[in-house]
């Protein structure tokens with residue numbers, strides 16, 4: 001059984017169907033990327049999984065338990081969510097922002113500080129500890145928020161069955177930090193965490209994901225290994241564009257080139 005099991009989920013808001021019969025699985029240690037055009041339903045899917053939206057049908061289970069039925073504080077030790085918008089106008093320091101993640105835990109101040117420092121090092125933001133959050137650049141804020149969600153589910157011994165949900169985590173990041181972040185996510189997943197993220201850059205998704213899920217008009221169109229799913233015909237159809245796919249010179253993984 002996979003750690004995250006989404007089965008036949010449907011979501012409707014304001015009389016409009018936003019997700020229709022969506023199913024997917026993410027196992028421990030796996031990285032799964034959801035791709036699709038603007039408005040396809042990617043954020044809605046993450047919100048339904050995080051219990052932020054109530055599906056009108058279907059089921060979301062984490063480690064065999066219906067997510068909506070998990071006690072909220074326990075759920076916060078198991079599941080961390082990076083949303084697209086993380087506005088914060090308080091003059092918190094970088095370290096204080098990351099420390100917010102340890103609220104659901106009772107691991108003690110010394111351990112919490114250590115975990116926050118380790119998560120900040122993983123996201124290359126240790127040097128921003130004393131900086132005031134509102135004074136940071138967009139990319140620096142993004143990486144700090146990433147450190148916060150990692151710190152929330154950092155240790156396997158704090159929760160059985162950890163899930164990381166990331167909505168467009170590489171937005172605002174330069175190419176160096178995009179790859180550094182994706183490598184850090186892979187390393188983190190390897191500690192037994194299931195990772196589900198939305199990504200617009202299909203080349204990045206192909207390079208770092210075990211599975212790619214294609215969503216359009218709230219429906220799951222394809223799911224599988226990146227090399228199998230990311231074909232020119234599927235991308236051209238779904239995104240109404242013309243792309244070429246060439247193998248990466250070192251890894252052989254698909255590189256998607258728009259024109």
Ligand SMILES: Nc1ncnc2c1ncn2[C@@H]1O[C@H](COP(=O)(O)OP(=O)(O)OP(=O)(O)O)[C@@H](O)[C@H]1O
Nearest residue numbers: 013014016018036037038039040041042043044045
């Ligand atoms: N509260 C709401 N009421 C009505 N429609 C909504 C609501 N929230 C989202 N939608 C619509 O649902 C659709 C899916 O939105 P969603 O944010 O999930 O798309 P997305 O795939 O994440 O898009 P993007 O790539 O642009 O971030 C969009 O057409 C959006 O306008």
